[in-house]
Amino acid sequence: MIRHVAIVGATGAVGREVCTIFEERGLRFERISLLASSRGAGTRISVNGHAYTVQELSERSFEGVDYAIFSAGSERSKQFAPIANKAGSVVIDNSSAFRMDPDTPLVIPEINPEDVKQHRGIIANPNCSTIIMAMAVWPLHRANPVRRIVVSTYQSASGAGAAAMEELRTQTADHLAGRKVIPQVFPHPIAFNLFSHNTPIGPDGYNTEEKKMLEETRKIFHAPSIAIAPTCIRVPVLRAHSESINLTFEQPITPREVRLILSEAPGVTVVDDVKANRFPMPVDASGKDNVFVGRIRQDISQPDGRGIELFASGDQLRKGAALNAIQILELLQELAL
Amino acid sequence: MIRHVAIVGATGAVGREVCTIFEERGLRFERISLLASSRGAGTRISVNGHAYTVQELSERSFEGVDYAIFSAGSERSKQFAPIANKAGSVVIDNSSAFRMDPDTPLVIPEINPEDVKQHRGIIANPNCSTIIMAMAVWPLHRANPVRRIVVSTYQSASGAGAAAMEELRTQTADHLAGRKVIPQVFPHPIAFNLFSHNTPIGPDGYNTEEKKMLEETRKIFHAPSIAIAPTCIRVPVLRAHSESINLTFEQPITPREVRLILSEAPGVTVVDDVKANRFPMPVDASGKDNVFVGRIRQDISQPDGRGIELFASGDQLRKGAALNAIQILELLQELAL
Numbered sequence: 196m197i198r199h200v201a202i203v204g205a206t207g208a209v210g211r212e213v214c215t216i217f218e219e220r221g222l223r224f225e226r227i228s229l230l231a232s233s234r235g236a237g238t239r240i241s242v243n244g245h246a247y248t249v250q251e252l253s254e255r256s257f258e259g260v261d262y263a264i265f266s267a268g269s270e271r272s273k274q275f276a277p278i279a280n281k282a283g284s285v286v287i288d289n290s291s292a293f294r295m296d297p298d299t300p301l302v303i304p305e306i307n308p309e310d311v312k313q314h315r316g317i318i319a320n321p322n323c324s325t326i327i328m329a330m331a332v333w334p335l336h337r338a339n340p341v342r343r344i345v346v347s348t349y350q351s352a353s354g355a356g357a358a359a360m361e362e363l364r365t366q367t368a369d370h371l372a373g374r375k376v377i378p379q380v381f382p383h384p385i386a387f388n389l390f391s392h393n394t395p396i397g398p399d400g401y402n403t404e405e406k407k408m409l410e411e412t413r414k415i416f417h418a419p420s421i422a423i424a425p426t427c428i429r430v431p432v433l434r435a436h437s438e439s440i441n442l443t444f445e446q447p448i449t450p451r452e453v454r455l456i457l458s459e460a461p462g463v464t465v466v467d468d469v470k471a472n473r474f475p476m477p478v479d480a481s482g483k484d485n486v487f488v489g490r491i492r493q494d495i496s497q498p499d500g501r502g503i504e505l506f507a508s509g510d511q512l513r514k515g516a517a518l519n520a521i522q523i524l525e526l527l528q529e530l531a532l
Numbered sequence: 533m534i535r536h537v538a539i540v541g542a543t544g545a546v547g548r549e550v551c552t553i554f555e556e557r558g559l560r561f562e563r564i565s566l567l568a569s570s571r572g573a574g575t576r577i578s579v580n581g582h583a584y585t586v587q588e589l590s591e592r593s594f595e596g597v598d599y600a601i602f603s604a605g606s607e608r609s610k611q612f613a614p615i616a617n618k619a620g621s622v623v624i625d626n627s628s629a630f631r632m633d634p635d636t637p638l639v640i641p642e643i644n645p646e647d648v649k650q651h652r653g654i655i656a657n658p659n660c661s662t663i664i665m666a667m668a669v670w671p672l673h674r675a676n677p678v679r680r681i682v683v684s685t686y687q688s689a690s691g692a693g694a695a696a697m698e699e700l701r702t703q704t705a706d707h708l709a710g711r712k713v714i715p716q717v718f719p720h721p722i723a724f725n726l727f728s729h730n731t732p733i734g735p736d737g738y739n740t741e742e743k744k745m746l747e748e749t750r751k752i753f754h755a756p757s758i759a760i761a762p763t764c765i766r767v768p769v770l771r772a773h774s775e776s777i778n779l780t781f782e783q784p785i786t787p788r789e790v791r792l793i794l795s796e797a798p799g800v801t802v803v804d805d806v807k808a809n810r811f812p813m814p815v816d817a818s819g820k821d822n823v824f825v826g827r828i829r830q831d832i833s834q835p836d837g838r839g840i841e842l843f844a845s846g847d848q849l850r851k852g853a854a855l856n857a858i859q860i861l862e863l864l865q866e867l868a869l
Contacts, residue, residue, distance in 0.1 A: 343833050347684035347776035349726055349765065363724070368708050371701060384815050387700070387770045389686055391811040391827055391843060400787060400806070400829025400841075409832070422833035424841060426776040428686065431768050433724045439684035439763040439776075450737060469737070474728040478721050490728055492737025495746070496680050496759035504737075504761060506728060 197224040197528065201260045201284065203275065204267030205249050206235035208357040209289055212517035213264055214242045220521065230256050231267070257282035262527065264520050265289055280316035285527060287318050287520045294319040294411060301414050304522040305462045306333045311526050318523050321415060322407040323515030324348050324427060327436050329412055330486040330514065331507040334460035335442070335453060336416060342501075343422040343443040346408065350392065350427060351477060353434035353511045355380060360433055367431070385431050392427035402427060435477035436515060437508040447500035450491045457488050462514065467491050475508035483510055484518055534561040534865065538597045538621065540612065541604030542586050543572035545694040546626055549854035550601055551579045557858065567593050568604070594619035599864065601857050602626055617653035622864060624655050624857045628740075631656040631748060638751050641859040642799045643670045648863050655860050658752060659744040660852030661685050661764060664773050666749055667823040667851065668844040671797035673753060676785050679838075680759040682778040683745065687729065687764060688814060690771035690848045692717060697770055704768070722768050729764035739764060772814035773852060774845040784837035787828045794825050799851065804828050812845035820847055821855055 204210040210231070217224075218241075229240055229249045236251035250256065252271070257263060257279040265272045265279075265288045272292040279286050293299040300310040301319045303326055311318055321329070328346055335341065352363040362380040369376050370386040383390040394403035401409075405425040413419050430437075458465045466475050467489035475487035486509035494502025509515055541547040547568070554561075555578075566577055566586045573588035587593065589608070594600060594616040602609045602616075602625045609629040616623050630636040637647040638656045640663055648655055658666070665683055672678065689700040699717040706713050707723040720727045731740035738746075742762040750756050767774075795802045803812050804826035812824035823846035831839025846852055 345682045345778045345833065347763075349686070349767065364708060367704055371705050371708075382809060383813060387768065388813055388815045389767060389769060389774060390813045391809065393809050396806045396809065399832060400827070401832065402809075422835075424778055424831045424833035424839070426684075426778075426827065426841060426843060428774075428776065428843070430686065430726060431724065432726060437726060437765075439765065441682045441761055441763075441778075469733045472719060472728065472730050472733065472739075476720060476725055476727045478725040490737070490763065494761045495736060495738065496682065496761035498759075502761070504763060506763060506765070 197222070197261060199226040199228070199260050200224050201228040201230055201257060201263040203230045203252060203263055203265040203271065205229035205240055206231045206238050207266055208353055208360065208512055209266035209516045211240065212512040213266065213521065214240055216513070216517050216521050218243050222521070228256060228260060254278050257284045260284040262287065262524055264524065266516065276317055285314070285316060285532070287320060287523050289320045289516055289520055291322065291407065293317050294321065295414065301411060302523050303329055303415055303519060304526050305330065307415055307417070308526055311523065311532065312530065314532065320516065320520045320523065321411045322404070323354055323511045324350060324404060324436055324438065325408050325411040326515050326519055327486050327507055327509035328408060328438055328440060329415055330462055330509065331440060331488045331505055332442065333416065334456050334463065336418070338456055339448050340445040341421060341442055342445055345424045345441040347426045347439045348428055349430045349432065349437040351430065351432040351434050351436055351511055352385060354436065363431055363433060381429070385429065387431060389428055389430045392429055432477045433481070434510060434512055435480040435508050436511045437475065437477060437506065440505040440507060441494060442503045442505070443497060444501045444503070448503060450493050450503065453491050453503055462486060463488055465489060475506055477508050480508035480510050482513070484513055486514055534559070534598060536563040536565070536597050537561050538565040538567055538594060538600040540567045540589060540600055540602040540608065542566035542577055543568045543575050544603055545690055545697065545849055546603035546853045548577065549849040550603065550858065551577055553850070553854050553858050555580050559858070565593060565597060591615050594621045597621040599624065599861055601861065603853065613654055622651070622653060622655070622869070624657060624860050626657045626853055626857055628659065628744065630654050631658065632751070638748060639860055640666055640752055640856060641863050642667065644752055644754070645863055648860065648869065649867065651869065657853065657857045657860065658748045659741070660691055660848045661687060661741060661773055661775065662745050662748040663852050663856055664823050664844055664846035665745060665775055665777060666752055667799055667846065668777060668825045668842055669779065670753065671793050671800065672779070672790060673755070675793055677782040678758060678779055679782055680780040682761045684763045684776045685765055686767045686769065686774040688767065688769040688771050688773055688848055689722060691773065700768055700770060718766070722766065724768060726765055726767045729766055769814045770818070771847060771849055772817040772845050773848045774812065774814060774843065777842040777844060778831060779840045779842070780834060781838045781840065785840060787830050787840065790828050790840055799823060800825055802826060812843055814845050817845035817847050819850070821850055823851055
């Protein structure tokens with residue numbers, strides 16, 4: 196049993212999912228602190244059948260806290276994670292603040308659980324698009340190293356938080372009613388539209404989301420030279436991300452081998468029903484723990500048999516964020532770290 | 533001036549767009565026959581400021597018709613195109629019925645206008661996803677041959693017709709109102725969801741839409757060995773298709789060269805505003821003639837400088853269907869064919 200756990204950003208989309216998963220997995224604790232900004236403080240949230248009042252996050256929030264799960268954005272993590280560490284808490288951080296810090300392990304428990312042992316107070320949770328791709332690719336990479344990935348994402352509104360999901364709903368209703376659509380959370384209309392991920396673009400032309408997919412995958416896989424060409428696109432879907440993944444392996448590989456490997460991979464569900472034309476879809480992946488993978492086929496553009504194409508959908512709030520963080524917490528407990 | 537033109541499938545999404553574009557481009561004709569199935573017959577549609585009554589399509593519909601634009605599905609094209617030819621009409625066919633027939637030219641006027649001269653009564657209009665990709669890739673391929681394309685599509689509901697667009701609207705309204713969603717036109721929910729293109733899947737794992745992108749592009753480009761790995765996905769967007777395109781060229785090429793070539797290419801608009809994070813979007817491309825291309829960057833996964841990444845959006849009903857057909861008609865008139 197956990198003595199004292201804190202959820203920072205408890206009223207956000209990921210924070211609320213953390214609370215739900217605590218309950219689902221029957222995670223027991225003696226004490227829980229639900230923390231948020233002054234705006235969220237006072238909200239009542241139920242965990243394990245008991246309603247807790249969200250407290251305002253402050254420098255004194257971490258006294259006696261063993262584990263703190265942060266899902267409140269990079270700025271808050273940068274400010275409060277060191278404070279939590281000083282108070283003796285181990286931080287599991289959902290933000291991008293520490294992911295590429297060489298002293299911070301970046302962990303997907305199905306892939307690199309042993310990295311958690313190197314932590315110095317903070318374990319980083321990878322970006323959601325990275326996790327969903329990594330879950331589909333890692334089991335194959337272990338069997339036959341992946342040389343190159345060309346990936347295009349279909350990212351849901353949930354990746355931008357609860358307000359973005361609400362904007363997708365209200366903007367769509369406005370569009371259907373013929374009312375003028377005024378984007379507020381997103382910079383572009385999201386109703387019946389899609390757009391390039393609105394993170395800053397570097398001198399190489401790639402946006403931050405795309406760079407995360409490249410750099411984080413290299414770190415998690417311990418594969419510093421794996422080549423990745425990502426294109427990140429936001430689509431009008433509520434909460435599961437999808438990804439079209441084209442792979443080049445070191446050695447030839449068949450769809451049959453891929454299907455076999457993935458069907459035995461933890462955290463992966465193969466959805467590849469050619470006859471029924473049923474493959475991974477956001478509506479099916481939403482609320483599910485596993486990443487769905489299908490459309491498994493030999494890449495006809497790589498005649499040497501080293502190419503495979505896949506399509507994956509995974510719940511961005513669960514495996515893409517809250518669930519992975521809780522799996523890290525479970526791993527820490529198991530290792531008594 | 534055209535003497536007598538017929539629009540087969542005049543009440544469908546593409547047929548209606550054909551009528552609109554006739555008016556916009558000021559195409560003049562002495563006589564027009566709007567044709568549809570018995571269900572559509574009797575509908576009044578305005579062309580060039582005059583309302584016409586849609587007639588029921590029959591074997592006698594083509595007497596005296598010089599040009600007939602078919603947008604009524606493959607079965608109807610297979611049945612009625614030979615009848616139209618026999619009556620002396622030249623057919624421009626939007627369906628897939630004759631596209632891969634070696635005797636039928638498959639034409640995008642900006643790319644292979646000269647192919648139209650080989651026609652034997654039918655000129656095929658390519659698939660919408662093919663046209664949008666080809667418009668973005670052809671100007672580059674001419675300058676530096678493209679060896680391989682990895683493409684993932686974000687296809688709008690309009691590609692499945694007017695009823696599919698209506699289903700997206702009503703199903704989304706039902707979803708927002710908490711009503712049960714029952715798919716009718718599409719096999720899967722389309723509201724806030726996406727799915728693999730629901731065309732039959734061949735033994736190689738590719739669906740028909742994907743095979744069209746491969747085979748049609750090879751035919752239009754006269755490039756039988758160009759390698760293409762397509763993944764076709766339907767998204768909850770109303771009427772413009774988008775495509776994430778990864779290219780491998782024969783020789784190294786820079787984003788600057790690509791931008792220059794595309795900015796001068798007919799039918800292409802470069803939308804590549806890195807500072808404002810504004811790139812091709814369906815809402816902007818809808819109703820426009822040009823294919824929008826942006827996110828032009830050197831592919832970081834191809835260190836030899838032969839890789840380029842692009843993102844394109846094009847109106848599926850216009851350049852993807854009706855406009856291209858009308859451009860073929862204009863070409864036929866110009867060449868007096």
